[in-house]
Amino acid sequence: MTDTLPKWVDIALIPLVNVTLALIVSGIVVALIGENPFEALRILVNGAIGSAYGWGYTLYYMTNFVFTGLGVAVAFHARMFNIGGEGQAALGGLGVALCLLFIPWPHWSIALIAAIFGAALFGAAWAAIPAYLQAKRGSHIVITTIMFNFIASALMVYLLSRVLLVPGAGGSPETARFVEAVHLPNAATVLPFMGFPRSTPLNISFAVAILACFFVWWLIWRTRIGYEIRAFGHAAPAAIYAGIAPVRITMIAMLISGGLCGMMAINSVMGEAERLVIDPVQGAGFVGIAVALMGRSHPVGVALAALLFGMLYQGGAELEFEIPGISREMVIVIQALVILFTGALDNMVRGPLEKAFVARRKRPSKPEPTTPLEAGGHPERKQVEP
């Protein structure tokens, strides 16, 4: 069915229409609670990108969402729905914390590489069990990853309140602060000429996130593994017939997915909090679902969608500050509507558009010579399908 639509409609127009619908419904919600939606939108955009301070937070949130969005996207390519980003990222945080607390790193750059490995390893490990159960035992990955989110949350509370707790942390369960040497340089240090205030949490992890986008693009579209993942996702029986091992691909796709989600922790745990606190993920694992859906599982789309959600999260905080009548959770409503329209109600927009394009295509074209003008050419088709 997707063949009936030009590519630009599929990758740009439909997501845009979906997001617009989500924003319109959000605006209606704002109007219903008695506030002005246009004023709210102005404050939101201004708060997110109106100042270097706003950008610092927007890009910080974006970094989180790029990682989790890419993670969910890789699983989507293998036609698996990884809802477990939340738990995988939390475990990634544990990986980062263990790595930085117990090994004396001389410099942040070496520590960063180690932390990336630690985060990816722990995130992947947390995805490994659901992946194995899906591959070998046929347990539905959605249910098992949901369960693993809850198990992860209980595990993290246990570890933080009983095992890794530092005495005298004021009662809140958290680890000791990481040593000064492994603090990541933030935007104010790296890009002094951009005018980011020191208080913004944007840090060098942003660059890692952008690299991760390139890595995922290369992996999915330029490597054999990526080809196998896509083939398996498009048509599992055909892929199996072609000799692609389903167990192997399921495992690999989920391990990469979990690893990417886990890597979110280098931004939030190593870059921002500089210690492991309760719930370092703050819902980013779930935002990753919206981001991957909106970005059509392509790194460029994921990055743009992550930027949009970064703006929403930062702008939403400003919104609550400026208009006390609108609480911060409005962002969750918008997120829900984006997921609903881009993910579940996709056919609502796609159906009419497909009909429109098919109708346009069926319109009788001008009389053409019936014999091909040149060998192998087909003038009619050439004209309609650019």
Add this chain to the structure above:
Amino acid sequence: MDLATIIQILDSAMRLATPLLLACLAGLFSERAGIFDIGLEGKMLAAAFLSASVAFATNSAWLGLCAGMAASLILATIHGVASITFRGNQLISGVAINFLASGLTVVIGEAWFGLGGRTPALAGPARFQEIDLPFADALQGIPVLGPIYHDLLSGHSVLVYMGLAAVPLTWWILFRTRFGLRLRAVGENPAAVDTAGVSVVGLRFAAVMICGLLCGLAGAHLATALGAGFVKEMSAGRGFIALAALIFAKWRPWYALGACLLFGLLEALGNRYQNIDIAGIDVPTQFMQALPYILTVVILAGFVGKAIPPRAGGEPYVKER
């Protein structure tokens, strides 16, 4: 541990199991008809919020219950339209519904009451009161059975008894009526039902709506019977525990009762003891909280009795043309 303590724990387990049970049966109807529903949590939360708000405004728990069911039905309709009419991904739709409820309850609650997402505390007729079963006081003196009847079985809100009654009712509807047979068939082989001239869309919508009603009851129980008002995120993952119970029960009503009572008991134990000492090993409370999920994963893994979902579950039905 004496009898009184055991009865207290079991009593609290009954109360805590009720929302799980109602949500679990809700999921049972939906999934038996081939519509996966991970939005149980969201529907419960929305129902809890609106039932508490309306109960506060009208000072009537019953009107609150109706409003809660209406809220849950609206979300169920969205799920039905997305996953049946537009053949969207049922899991994604469920995720969206959970977030929608989680966000809207706080946004609207803040706009209406300005209490940081809470509703004002409910008292008197705005809450479901405890009902004493007949002769509860008279029989209290009988050893063992007396306290069990008086303290454990009697003295719950009407919703607890509705939850218990829903189990045989669900069993009867699903396994002894024509509607139930068709509903189960539509979850296993919708094409066959369609061939027989019965509307797949109609049956699935009916199942999703029943699911909405039951989630409404579950949510109202949380806010107007178990608690005294709505608190932000008060469903606290119960929709997912209900989902776990559903798998644990392998999509069967009586087993669902058992699974929900077990998970309710785990919650009651976790609330009562910070850590439990079993055979010299200190079991942290977090382990008790995670146990329902761990058990579900084990069941799903198929090492202890395989859980096989309805065959057509999660797949939109496309009529052949």
